[in-house]
Amino acid sequence: MYFLELAEIFEKMEQTTSRLELTNHLVYILKKTTSVIIDKIVYLIQGKLGPDYQSKQLGVADKVVIKSLALASGYSVNEVQIKYNEIGDIGDVAYEILKSKLQTTLFYEKLTIERLYNTLLRISELTGSGSIELKLKYINSLLNNSTNLESKFILKLILGNLRLGIADFTVLDAIAIAFTGDKKNRKILERAYNVSSDLGKIARILFDGSIDEVKSIPISIFVPVRPMLAERASDAEEALKKMNGKMCYAEYKIDGERIQIHKHNNRIELYTRNLENVTNNFSDLVHEIEKINSKDLIAEGEIVSVDLITGRFLPFQSLMHRRRKYNIEDAIKDYPVLLNLFDILYYDNQDKTNLPFSTRRKILEEVLSFKHDKIKLINQKTVAKVEEIDKFMTKAIENGCEGLMIKNPNSTYRAGAREWAWIKLKKEYSNKLLDTIDLVIVGAIFGKGRRVGKYGALLLASYEPDEDTFYTICKVGTGFTDEILDEISKKLKNHIIENKNPRVISGEIKMDVWFEPKIVIETFSPEITLSPIYTTSIDKIKKGYGLALRFPKFTGKIREDKNAEDSTTIKEIENIYKKQLKSI
Numbered sequence: 001m002y003f004l005e006l007a008e009i010f011e012k013m014e015q016t017t018s019r020l021e022l023t024n025h026l027v028y029i030l031k032k033t034t035s036v037i038i039d040k041i042v043y044l045i046q047g048k049l050g051p052d053y054q055s056k057q058l059g060v061a062d063k064v065v066i067k068s069l070a071l072a073s074g075y076s077v078n079e080v081q082i083k084y085n086e087i088g089d090i091g092d093v094a095y096e097i098l099k100s101k102l103q104t105t106l107f108y109e110k111l112t113i114e115r116l117y118n119t120l121l122r123i124s125e126l127t128g129s130g131s132i133e134l135k136l137k138y139i140n141s142l143l144n145n146s147t148n149l150e151s152k153f154i155l156k157l158i159l160g161n162l163r164l165g166i167a168d169f170t171v172l173d174a175i176a177i178a179f180t181g182d183k184k185n186r187k188i189l190e191r192a193y194n195v196s197s198d199l200g201k202i203a204r205i206l207f208d209g210s211i212d213e214v215k216s217i218p219i220s221i222f223v224p225v226r227p228m229l230a231e232r233a234s235d236a237e238e239a240l241k242k243m244n245g246k247m248c249y250a251e252y253k254i255d256g257e258r259i260q261i262h263k264h265n266n267r268i269e270l271y272t273r274n275l276e277n278v279t280n281n282f283s284d285l286v287h288e289i290e291k292i293n294s295k296d297l298i299a300e301g302e303i304v305s306v307d308l309i310t311g312r313f314l315p316f317q318s319l320m321h322r323r324r325k326y327n328i329e330d331a332i333k334d335y336p337v338l339l340n341l342f343d344i345l346y347y348d349n350q351d352k353t354n355l356p357f358s359t360r361r362k363i364l365e366e367v368l369s370f371k372h373d374k375i376k377l378i379n380q381k382t383v384a385k386v387e388e389i390d391k392f393m394t395k396a397i398e399n400g401c402e403g404l405m406i407k408n409p410n411s412t413y414r415a416g417a418r419e420w421a422w423i424k425l426k427k428e429y430s431n432k433l434l435d436t437i438d439l440v441i442v443g444a445i446f447g448k449g450r451r452v453g454k455y456g457a458l459l460l461a462s463y464e465p466d467e468d469t470f471y472t473i474c475k476v477g478t479g480f481t482d483e484i485l486d487e488i489s490k491k492l493k494n495h496i497i498e499n500k501n502p503r504v505i506s507g508e509i510k511m512d513v514w515f516e517p518k519i520v521i522e523t524f525s526p527e528i529t530l531s532p533i534y535t536t537s538i539d540k541i542k543k544g545y546g547l548a549l550r551f552p553k554f555t556g557k558i559r560e561d562k563n564a565e566d567s568t569t570i571k572e573i574e575n576i577y578k579k580q581l582k583s584i
C-alpha cells in the first residue's frame with residue numbers, strides 16, 4: 001500500500017470534528033491493509049512506531065527537519081525558518097513550499113508504507129556521532145519520493161506532531177468494526193489491550209487469526225500490563241459499605257509514582273503508569289530488585305522519595321527530580337527513594353492475576369521474605385470497622401501519606417479497570433473539603449495585564465470513559481507561578497490544534513486556543529456547583545445545566561504520570577456533588 005493513500009485519509013481526518021467520521025476513516029484504512037503492514041499502519045495512525053513501552057522515539061530536532069526541508073525545496077534554511085515561525089507547523093510549511101515540486105522531480109519512486117515505516121524506524125535507532133547527517137539523508141530520501149501532501153505528514157510524524165484527534169479507544173472501535181464486523185467486540189479487544197498494551201499486535205492477530213486468539217493473549221514479561229485503578233469514597237463508612245461491611249485490607253496510599261517491575265533472570269525493566277520505560281532513572285532500585293530471589297516476576301509498587309534522616313515520605317514533586325534525562329547519577333544520590341510493593345501479577349512462570357488479592361499478598365510476602373534496603377512491602381492492616389480505618393488513616397497521614405487504599409481481599413487483578421475492588425480514601429475527604437481533582441487541559445484564553453502574551457486561564461475537562469470523551473468543567477487561572485505557567489505552556493505547545501478536538505464536548509464556549517487532551521493537572525475546589533456554561537453531566541441534574549468547579553485553583557502539580565484518560569471521571573464528579581448536597 002502506498003503512503004499517499006494514507007496521507008489522503010490523514011488529510012480528511014484532520015479536517016473533521018466528528019468522532020463517527022474519524023472512526024469510519026480508520027475502518028476504511030484498516031480494511032485496505034495487508035497482513036505485512038497492519039501493525040505498522042496502526043502505529044503510524046497513532047503517530048508512533050510501536051507500543052509506548054518500547055519507547056521507539058524519533059528524536060529528530062527541529063533544526064534537522066528544517067535543513068532537510070530546505071534541501072528538498074531549494075529554499076534556504078533561513079527562508080524555511082521564517083515560514084516555520086509564521087505558520088507554526090513544519091508539516092504545513094512543507095505542504096506549502098513543496099507544492100510545485102513533483103513536476104520538477106525526474107526520478108520519482110512512489111513511497112510505500114513499509115518503506116516509510118522502516119526508514120522512520122532506522123532514524124529512531126540512530127545515535128552518536130554522524131547520526132545527524134544520516135538522519136538528514138534518510139529524511140531527504142523520503143521527501144524526494146513524495147508529494148507535498150505526503151511530505152506534510154512525514155514531517156508531522158517525524159516531529160511527533162500528527163494530530164488526528166483519535167484516542168486508543170477510537171482505534172479499538174475501528175479495529176472491532178473492520179475485522180469482526182461488530183463494534184460490540186471492542187470490550188473483548190479492550191481486555192486484550194489491557195494485558196498487551198499494543199494495538200498493532202491486536203490488529204495483526206485479528207487480521208491473521210480469530211477473536212478467540214485475541215481473547216487468549218497472555219500476560220507476558222516485559223510487556224507492561226495496564227494498571228488496575230481505584231474508585232474513590234468520601235469516608236471510611238462508605239468504603240466499608242462498598243466492601244459489604246466485611247473484613248478488608250487498608251494500605252498506605254503513598255504520594256509517589258506507580259511502577260511495574262518486570263524481571264526475568266538478570267534482566268529488569270521498570271514501567272510507569274502510562275507505560276514509559278524508566279529503568280535508567282532508577283538504577284539504584286534495579287540493583288536491589290536483582291537480589292529478589294525469583295526467576296520471573298511482575299510486581300507493582302509505589303516509588304516514593306524519602307527523607308533518610310526522619311524516614312518520612314516526601315511529596316511527589318521531590319520524586320520528579322528522579323525523572324530527569326541528564327545527570328541521572330546526581331539525582332540518584334540527591335533524592336533517595338523507597339519502593340513500596342503492593343501487588344504481584346506474575347511469578348514462577350505463572351500468571352497470578354486471577355488469584356484473590358489475599359493470596360497475591362501472601363505470595364508477595366514470601367517473595368520479599370528478607371530485608372531489603374530500598375524495597376519494602378506496603379504498610380497494610382486488616383480492618384472491619386470504621387474506627388480501625390480512621391485510626392490507620394491518622395497514622396498514614398502522620399507518616400506523609402496521602403491517605404489509604406481500601407482493598408477487597410477476594411478481588412482478582414483487573415488490568416485497566418476502575419472498580420470498587422480498590423477504593424481510595426484521602427485525608428481531604430475526611431475534612432469534608434473537596435478532594436483534589438485531576439483534569440485535562442483542552443483549551444485556553446490569552447491573559448491580560450501581567451499575563452499578556454501568556455495564557456490567562458485554561459479550560460479543563462473531566463473524562464467520560466463509556467464514550468471516551470471529555471466534558472468541560474471549569475476555567476482555571478489561579479495557583480500558577482510564572483515558572484510553572486511557562487512550563488505548562490511549553491508542554492501545551494506540542495498539542496495546539498486548529499479546531500476543538502472531536503472528543504471534547506464543550507457546548508458554545510469560545511477559546512483562543514484549543515489543545516489535544518493530553519496534559520493533566522491537579523486542581524482543588526471548595527465546591528461543585530451547577531453551571532449553564534460547562535458540560536460535565538449536562539442535563540443530568542438540571543436541564544440546561546452542567547457541573548462546574550467553583551473557585552478552582554491549580555495545586556501546582558502537573559500529573560506527568562497520568563494520561564488524559566486517567567483524569568477524574570464524570571461519575572466521580574457526580575458522586576462528589578451528591579455527597580456535598582447531603583452534607584449541607
Ligand code: AMP
Pocket residue numbers: 227230251252253254255256257258273302342378405424
Ligand atoms: P490516584 O492517582 O489518586 O487515582 O490514585 C491511584 C494511585 O495511587 C495508584 O495508581 C498508585 O500510583 C497510587 N498508590 C499509592 N499507594 C497505593 C497502594 N497501596 N495500592 C495501590 N495504589 C497505590
